[in-house]
Amino acid sequence: MAAIDTSAAAAARAMTDGRARAIAFLARRHHFRVAEALPWLLALAAFFLFPDRMTFGSQVLLMVLFALSLDLILGFAGIVTLGHAAFFGLGAYTAALLTLRGGWEEPISGLVVAAAIAGAAGAASGWVLLRYRGLTLLVLTLATAIMLQELGNLLRDLTGGYDGLPGLAFKPLLGMFDYDLFGHVAYLYALAVLFVLFMAVRTIVHSPFGQTLAGIRENVARMHAIGSPVLMRLVIVYAIGAAIAGIAGALFTQTNAYVTLGVFDFDNSAGVMVMLILGGTGRLYGAFIGAVIYMVLQDWLSKVSPQYWQFAVGLLLVLTVLFARRGLLGLLEDAGRMLRRERQP
Amino acid sequence: MTAALEICDLNKNFGALAVARDIRLELPKGARHALIGPNGAGKTTLVNLITGVLPPTAGRILLDGQDITTLPQAARIRRGIARTFQINQLFRGLTVLENVYLAVAERMRASHRLWRPAGAEREVIDQALAQLEALRLADDALRLVRELPYGRQRLVEIAIALAQHPRVLLLDEPAAGVPSSESHLILDVIGGLDPEIAILIIEHDMDVVFRFASRITVLVAGAVLTEGSPQEIRADERVRAVYLGQEFCHG
Numbered sequence: 001m002a003a004i005d006t007s008a009a010a011a012a013r014a015m016t017d018g019r020a021r022a023i024a025f026l027a028r029r030h031h032f033r034v035a036e037a038l039p040w041l042l043a044l045a046a047f048f049l050f051p052d053r054m055t056f057g058s059q060v061l062l063m064v065l066f067a068l069s070l071d072l073i074l075g076f077a078g079i080v081t082l083g084h085a086a087f088f089g090l091g092a093y094t095a096a097l098l099t100l101r102g103g104w105e106e107p108i109s110g111l112v113v114a115a116a117i118a119g120a121a122g123a124a125s126g127w128v129l130l131r132y133r134g135l136t137l138l139v140l141t142l143a144t145a146i147m148l149q150e151l152g153n154l155l156r157d158l159t160g161g162y163d164g165l166p167g168l169a170f171k172p173l174l175g176m177f178d179y180d181l182f183g184h185v186a187y188l189y190a191l192a193v194l195f196v197l198f199m200a201v202r203t204i205v206h207s208p209f210g211q212t213l214a215g216i217r218e219n220v221a222r223m224h225a226i227g228s229p230v231l232m233r234l235v236i237v238y239a240i241g242a243a244i245a246g247i248a249g250a251l252f253t254q255t256n257a258y259v260t261l262g263v264f265d266f267d268n269s270a271g272v273m274v275m276l277i278l279g280g281t282g283r284l285y286g287a288f289i290g291a292v293i294y295m296v297l298q299d300w301l302s303k304v305s306p307q308y309w310q311f312a313v314g315l316l317l318v319l320t321v322l323f324a325r326r327g328l329l330g331l332l333e334d335a336g337r338m339l340r341r342e343r344q345p
Numbered sequence: 346m347t348a349a350l351e352i353c354d355l356n357k358n359f360g361a362l363a364v365a366r367d368i369r370l371e372l373p374k375g376a377r378h379a380l381i382g383p384n385g386a387g388k389t390t391l392v393n394l395i396t397g398v399l400p401p402t403a404g405r406i407l408l409d410g411q412d413i414t415t416l417p418q419a420a421r422i423r424r425g426i427a428r429t430f431q432i433n434q435l436f437r438g439l440t441v442l443e444n445v446y447l448a449v450a451e452r453m454r455a456s457h458r459l460w461r462p463a464g465a466e467r468e469v470i471d472q473a474l475a476q477l478e479a480l481r482l483a484d485d486a487l488r489l490v491r492e493l494p495y496g497r498q499r500l501v502e503i504a505i506a507l508a509q510h511p512r513v514l515l516l517d518e519p520a521a522g523v524p525s526s527e528s529h530l531i532l533d534v535i536g537g538l539d540p541e542i543a544i545l546i547i548e549h550d551m552d553v554v555f556r557f558a559s560r561i562t563v564l565v566a567g568a569v570l571t572e573g574s575p576q577e578i579r580a581d582e583r584v585r586a587v588y589l590g591q592e593f594c595h596g
Contacts, residue, residue: 019474022442022486027464208450208466209459215447218436225396225434226448226509227422228456 030206039288043191047184055183055255060295061190062251067275067287068194068201069244074273075282076205077237078217079130083141084245085268086125086148087118091246092263093152094118095253096165101158105171111193111250118246119239126238130231142266149264164260168253186255193251197244202284204240213237217282274313278320280327289329347410349374349543350395350426350513355404357387357394357567364390365401366568372513372543379558380547381578383587387567388547389431392515395545396428397421408513423452427511429502431518431547437491441482444490444501445473448508476508480534496527503534514538516546520553532557555579563587 046057066088073079091114098104098113129140152159159165172178177185204210212233215223223230253259262268271294279290294313301309324331350372357365364387372378380388393399395406397418406414413421436444446463449472450456464470477483480500485493490501499519506514519535520528532553538544548554554561554575561578563570565587571578578584 018483018486022474022483023464023467023470025440025464025487026442026446026470027462029464030462203462204459206462206464207459208455208461208463208469209457211443211447211450211463212456214439214443215436218438219434222430222434222436222505223447224398224418225422225428225430226451226505227419228447228451229419233456 030203036285039285040195047187047191051184054187056295056299058183058186058190058255059252060292061187061194062248062255063272063275063295064288064291065190065194065197065251066245066248066272067279067291068198068284069241069248070272070276071281071284071287072201072205072244073238073241074276075286076210076217077213077234079234079238080134080138081141082138082266082269082273083143083145084241084272085264085266086141086145087122087242087245088249088252088268088272089145089148089152089261089264090118090121090242091115091249092253092259093159093249094246095250096168096259097158099168099170100165105169107170107173107189107254110170110254111247114246114250115243118249119243122242123235123239126235126242127231130234130238142269145264145266145269149261152261152264159261162261164258164262166258168257168259170254170257183255190251190255193247197247198284201244204237205284209233209236274317276327278317278328280329283327283329286327286329289332290327293328348372348407349376349409350545351407351410352391352395353405353407355391355394355406356402357390357399358402364567365394365404366566368404368564368567368569370545370562370569370572372545374512374543375540376543376545376560377558378543378545378560378562379554380545380562380564381549381551381554382564382570385566386564388564389517390567391564392428392517392545392547395515396426422509425510425512426515427506427509427513428515429506429517429519431521433498433502435490435498435501435505437489439490440487441477441490441493441501441504442470442473442486445476445504445508446470448505449473449476452509473508476504480504480507494527496523496530499523499531500534503531507538511542513543513545516544516548518547518549520548520550 043061047054050057070084074081094114094117095110098110104110125144129137129144132140153161173185173189212223212228215228216230216233220230249263252263275290275294276287277290278293279288280286297313297316298309301312320327348371352368352370355365355368356363368391380391382388390399394401397416401414405412408421408424408426413424436447446469449469450466453469455466455469474483474486477486480503482497482500482504485497490498493501503519516535520531523531535546535557546557558575560572561575562572563578563584570583570587571581573581
């Protein structure tokens with residue numbers, strides 16, 4: 001009798017242990033890890049280490065933001081798109097036209113308007129396009145970006161066509177910090193915007209909504225079967241991703257003080273996807289690593305070999321896809337795990 | 346009393362091919378109804394018609410007396426229909442807990458929340474865990490579904506559907522592919538389901554059908570051949586000819 005009691009008590013204890021562990025798993029998943037401080041500390045360190053490369057640095061940061069927006073919709077929700085530059089471009093032209101035609105030169109509100117317009121475009125196009133999947137969706141998103149580019153070319157009086165709109169003027173940031181020749185203000189501005197939006201995306205992917213995105217990515221038929229409004233969820237995440245891409249585009253315009261229709265290029269859509277795949281999809285910081293490596297390689301190799309730098313980037317992409325399916329961040333995670341295992345035999 | 350689920354003269358054509366022909370079916374509250382028939386009879390198609398995966402060509406589907414024929418899938422599910430799949434449709438890269446969490450969160454209308462962590466939804470987690478414990482899956486809560494043996498994956502398949510708290514449950518060959526040494530686990534679960542739920546089970550194993558069901562509908566080539574009690578079906582010569590006989594030949 002006593003033996004039975006003990007085993008029943010043990011079973012009950014095991015059950016509560018399992019319960020506690022399961023709750024802890026979900027409850028701790030979104031907690032910050034120490035390693036997460038590293039990219040931000042490095043970004044701050046770069047500000048002091050390379051004071052004369054800050055214009056380039058701000059371009060890297062806004063590409064991180066652009067890649068992050070793609071990670072949200074491709075990496076987390078599983079939406080394949082080759083037209084993400086459409087939203088980057090809409091944001092970029094919104095920021096430009098606000099100051100040039102509207103006389104609205106305040107930069108931060110410019111970002112907000114760019115986000116609203118790109119987000120609305122994402123919601124509207126998503127409502128139609130996200131009924132399709134796979135190759136069909138790939139081609140439709142690609143066509144959307146091309147059509148926007150052509151529209152910009154038709155409205156040459158407004159957009160400046162392929163010559164673009166140079167020499168844009170913006171008010172000092174927060175009314176205090178004027179953009180300087182070395183891009184110091186631009187860099188810190190881009191870093192602050194990236195940090196805020198990165199934390200927002202991080203919150204979203206760990207939310208119940210983010211969990212449904214994982215469900216849609218893993219098995220859309222089952223999501224329908226448990227009563228999830230799949231299209232609505234996809235449209236929402238697509239609009240959020242579009243809004244963030246729009247902010248990245250507006251940052252591009254504001255930090256460069258010019259914009260051309262090149263922002264809508266297929267190269268831009270494909271480039272951001274390459275960055276994300278290099279870094280690793282669906283893991284937030286993959287966007288960080290991928291964009292930094294791509295941009296630094298491009299910057300360095302295009303000086304060493306202006307003709308062939310794309311070959312090296314392509315080779316790196318092939319190697320990543322073949323040998324590191326989870327991207328460079330996946331490799332880092334594996335390395336970290338192996339180190340830990342060696343330390344505790 | 347209105348039936349939990351009522352299907353009236355349901356038809357579905359793919360071009361010239363009729364996969365459902367004037368199907369009538371009535372599931373009272375708490376029904377234990379089996380749907381049998383040879384391969385290609387349209388059993389899974391009927392499940393897809395009931396849940397709204399496919400729109401019917403003609404006919405009506407009533408849930409608790411309300412016409413749901415034109416409602417989209419998500420709206421029907423929210424009104425209390427749940428299903429399992431003949432071939433597992435699971436979130437294979439997620440943990441068992443997350444698989445059930447998703448179903449509970451949809452039912453509790455928590456899934457649209459963007460700004461709080463999934464782990465802060467304690468009520469959702471508690472209900473998901475309770476569901477896993479009821480099916481003795483709690484020990485596997487944190488394992489990825491794709492790492493589980495097939496029999497336990499079939500239990501997750503059922504756990505998700507039960508976590509939806511359905512009034513009508515459609516089980517599409519719940520024990521399919523499970524080795525016979527493990528199939529009793531699944532049959533025990535099915536046998537112990539809430540007597541309030543109306544259940545339609547598609548099953549090939551006649552032992553299971555005769556043990557579990559109080560009514561049986563035989564579907565052949567998209568049409569109802571006959572409906573009756575297990576004794577009536579067992580005695581029906583036509584059923585023997587088109588279905589049971591076939592099974593005996595295989596056996």
